[in-house]
Amino acid sequence: MGQRVWVTVAVALTVGFGTGLYAGPYFVSSSETDGNSFDLSSLPDELRQKHRDPDYLLSEIKNYELMKEALARLEAEQSSQESLVLPEGMTSVPLGQLYLPDDEVHWPEDVSGDVGAALDAAKNGWVILNYWASWCAPCVHELPEMGEAAPLYAERGVTLIAVNTDPTLTDSRESIRALFSDRNVYNLEPLIAEGEGLESLLAASGQSKSKLGLPTNIVFAPGGIPYAMFQGGDTKATEVWTAPETLEFLEIIVRAD
Missing domain, CATH: 3.40.30.10 (Glutaredoxin)
Structure with a gap:
């Protein structure tokens, strides 16, 4: 396994959201983190490299509120199922x-x-x-x-x-x-x-x-x-x-x- 890359929840939640997509609320976590970070080492090298780019992280964080709204809608839909x-x-x-x-x-x-x-x-x-x-x-x-x-x-x-x-x-x-x-x-x-x-x-x-x-x-x-x-x-x-x-x-x- 390659080098582990830790990012905050705000960033982890927004992977792919810039194009209107989102991953469900299931993330790889580890006891090595403080509970607010996730191990993205399972992602391809190209995406791990992106998370080392401050501009990329900033753009993802800006999408965080939108992502929270999307997940809230998803949870609401699931609760009604x-x-x-x-x-x-x-x-x-x-x-x-x-x-x-x-x-x-x-x-x-x-x-x-x-x-x-x-x-x-x-x-x-x-x-x-x-x-x-x-x-x-x-x-x-x-x-x-x-x-x-x-x-x-x-x-x-x-x-x-x-x-x-x-x-x-x-x-x-x-x-x-x-x-x-x-x-x-x-x-x-x-x-x-x-x-x-x-x-x-x-x-x-x-x-x-x-x-x-x-x-x-x-x-x-x-x-x-x-x-x-x-x-x-x-x-x-x-x-x-x-x-x-x-x-x-x-x-x-x-x-x-």
Whole structure:
């Protein structure tokens, strides 16, 4: 791992917000900090270098109030969402709070290329579709464990698909391949949505280029039927995607189908 870069909450919250985007309120933290800083070492080198530029930090801090408003709206939207009823005996799932999808959430249609092929191949079974970008610290943080989880899910009849949905065009096929190699992400294809495919994927999650919260995850039942949505679990937890409780939850919903 490269040199650790610590920034205040004000800066960490505004990564990507200058273009109208924001990452969800899940950040990599550490006991080494004072509680008001976050470790952005999981970000690509280029973005870590930007956080050493005083002008860049100043521009991010200026966006802080706008970011707080955006997160407040996001939390308000989440509080109004109906929670998924968990299987009997389960009070929570490490993946995070599970919600029933809004009516506008649907299976992505008319997606071509590698992403479309992956979706088509998985549609007849259970699918977890993950939206991420390299500027989203919690997204990058969880990728290695997601790679570990993919074969475990496959054994249980669930396909895990992670798609880079960065509308800023900061990410590319080459950059995400390099990120996967650098972060030791295995068992996941380095998929990136582009052009109309990106628009289709965002619309399927009820989002758009100007209103995008990451990470976003959609659980689909066989046939591409939306089952649940979640943003993510506790980044301080050692196991989220591979936690025994997560695997048990998936086993139960697949058996009940």
